[in-house]
Amino acid sequence: xxxxxxxxxxxxxxxxxxxxxxxxxxxxxxxxxxxxxxxxxxxxxxxxxxxxxxxxxxxxxxxxxxxxxxxxxxxxxxxxxxxxxxxxxxxxxxxxxxxxxxxxxxxxxxxxxxxxxxxxxxxxxxxxxxxxxxxxxxxxxxxxxxxxxxxxxxxxxxxxxxxxxxxxxxxxxxxxxxxxxxxxxxxxxxxxxxxxxxxxxxxxxxxxxxxxxxxxxxxxxxxxxxxxxxxxxxxxxxxxxxxxxxxxxxxxxxxxxxxxxxxxxxxxxxxxxxxxxxxxxxxxxxxxxxxxxxxxxxxxxxxxxxxxxxxxxxxxxxxxxxxxxxxxx
Numbered sequence: 553x554x555x556x557x558x559x560x561x562x563x564x565x566x567x568x569x570x571x572x573x574x575x576x577x578x579x580x581x582x583x584x585x586x587x588x589x590x591x592x593x594x595x596x597x598x599x600x601x602x603x604x605x606x607x608x609x610x611x612x613x614x615x616x617x618x619x620x621x622x623x624x625x626x627x628x629x630x631x632x633x634x635x636x637x638x639x640x641x642x643x644x645x646x647x648x649x650x651x652x653x654x655x656x657x658x659x660x661x662x663x664x665x666x667x668x669x670x671x672x673x674x675x676x677x678x679x680x681x682x683x684x685x686x687x688x689x690x691x692x693x694x695x696x697x698x699x700x701x702x703x704x705x706x707x708x709x710x711x712x713x714x715x716x717x718x719x720x721x722x723x724x725x726x727x728x729x730x731x732x733x734x735x736x737x738x739x740x741x742x743x744x745x746x747x748x749x750x751x752x753x754x755x756x757x758x759x760x761x762x763x764x765x766x767x768x769x770x771x772x773x774x775x776x777x778x779x780x781x782x783x784x785x786x787x788x789x790x791x792x793x794x795x796x797x798x799x800x801x802x803x804x805x806x807x808x809x810x811x812x813x814x815x816x817x818x819x820x821x822x823x824x825x826x827x828x829x830x831x832x833x834x835x836x837x838x839x840x841x842x843x844x845x846x847x848x849x850x851x852x853x854x855x856x857x858x859x860x861x862x863x864x865x866x867x868x869x870x871x872x873x874x875x876x877x878x879x880x881x
Contacts, residue, residue, distance in 0.1 A: 557588040558645040558875065561618060563662070565651055567593050572630045576852040576864075577650040582623055583864035589646075592639055594618035596651050596662045614641045614668045641666075645875055647675045652848050653728035655686050659847070671828075674875045677846050678828030685829065687845045688725050688759050693823075697816055697841040700762040707747060710760055714743065719763040722746060725756050728847075730802075735763055766838030772807050773851045775863060776832045778870040779821030782863050783855035784809050806858035812839050820844065830874065831867050 562581060570578050581591055594616035604613040618639040622632045641647060647666065653659060663679035670679055684690075691698060702713040703725065714720050718738035727733070732750075736743050750758055770786030786807035809817075813836060820841075824832050833849030835842045852863045 556876075557590065558584075558872070559592070559643070560584050560589045560646045560648065561592045561594065561616065561639060561641060561644045562648045563594060563596055563599075563616070563651055563666075564648075566595065567621065567631050567633075570630075572625055572627065574850075574853055576850045577648070577848075578623065578630070579852045579856070579864040580648060580650075580867065581621075582625065583862070583868050585623055587868065591621050591623070592616075592618040592644070593621050593633070594639070596658070599662065599665055601665050601668060612668045614665055615639060616641060641669045641673055644673055646871060647673055649675060649677060649679065649682065650848050653726070655726045655728070655847055674871070676828075676830045676871055676874075677832075681827035681829050682846055685827070685844070685846050686726060687843045687847065688723065690844045690846070691841055694820060694841060697819060698761075699764055699837070699840040699842065702760045703757050704760070705751075705757045707751075710747065710758065713760050717762040721761045721763050722750075723759045723761070724750065724754065725759050737763075761842070764837045764840060766840075769838075770805065770807065771802070771842075772813070772836040773854075774809065774813060774817065774834050774836065775849065775851055775855060776817060776821060776824060776834065777863075777867045778830050778874075779817075779823075779825035779832075781809060781814065781817040781821075782866045783859045783861060784813065785851060785854045785858055804854045804858075812836075816841050828874075830870050 562577065564577050572578050585591055598617035601612055601614050604611055616639050617636050619636050620634040624630055660683055663683040666675050666679040700717060702709065704710055720736050722734045722736060724732040734746050767789060770788050772784055772786050774781050774784040784807050786805045787802040788805055789802055829846045831849055833845040833851055855863050
């Protein structure tokens with residue numbers, strides 16, 4: 553139990569719609585409530601920034617139309633919300649940035665707005681670091697940990713990569729939840745059509761990776777708290793599916809951390825810690841790191857069931873330690 557109760561605002565999608573048996577934001581909020589912290593929720597569309605005229609030392613004022621809430625693990629009645637009020641985010645102790653991607657300009661704009669209160673108000677994760685760390689791009693700073701990967705607009709380069717590796721995975725660079733991911737085998741005649749479809753709808757480059765057959769044994773999600781691994785689980789693809797994301801039918805199974813997993817965590821942990829990425833989830837297929845998720849990581853409740861731990865508690869230990877520092881990094 554912390555010495556001081558904190559005022560916590562959670563920026564998230566509508567709380568009434570969450571799956572209380574799987575949602576990591578719900579787990580984090582229940583843990584905060586159990587520690588005596590006061591909870592408020594708001595949606596990103598309810599943020600407002602204006603001049604802080606008349607407020608000593610304040611050039612800008614960031615507010616949210618928020619509701620105080622109390623939670624209960626009770627299906628159909630998991631939230632009791634008070635009336636909406638205008639909440640000055642500089643008056644709270646912690647903001648949890650937990651809205652789901654897509655990582656688009658709306659998401660990026662929210663990180664710019666939250667910088668007006670961070671680090672006076674501790675924002676988890678650090679909004680600037682989130683903006684600089686799209687999960688499919690942050691991982692490219694650790695090339696020796698990745699499978700062969702290309703990020704490109706250039707169709708000639710993409711064709712050459714496919715010719716080199718034959719069996720490839722094509723991903724939208726800023727997609728989420730497994731949406732828009734295609735496996736293209738060597739003899740697949742849809743390759744050109746897939747590229748045309750992507751580039752007719754988006755100006756963004758694509759990520760192309762060598763297909764890793766080890767995915768049939770699971771796509772491992774590891775949760776890190778302030779750069780330290782706290783647990784993992786496997787996501788097994790459904791029959792006839794190349795993707796293992798839970799959103800598209802993947803099944804969660806227990807998975808121990810291997811020495812290779814720990815080596816990967818040792819390599820990326822200092823970067824996460826230094827940049828204020830307190831809650832991160834990484835994805836590993838076989839021996840290869842494929843993504844570093846810092847926008848709205850998931851998996852806490854799955855890990856707790858398999859490992860018998862309180863992963864939200866371990867994350868809150870790190871949040872409280874950072875919040876208590878005179879200047880939060």
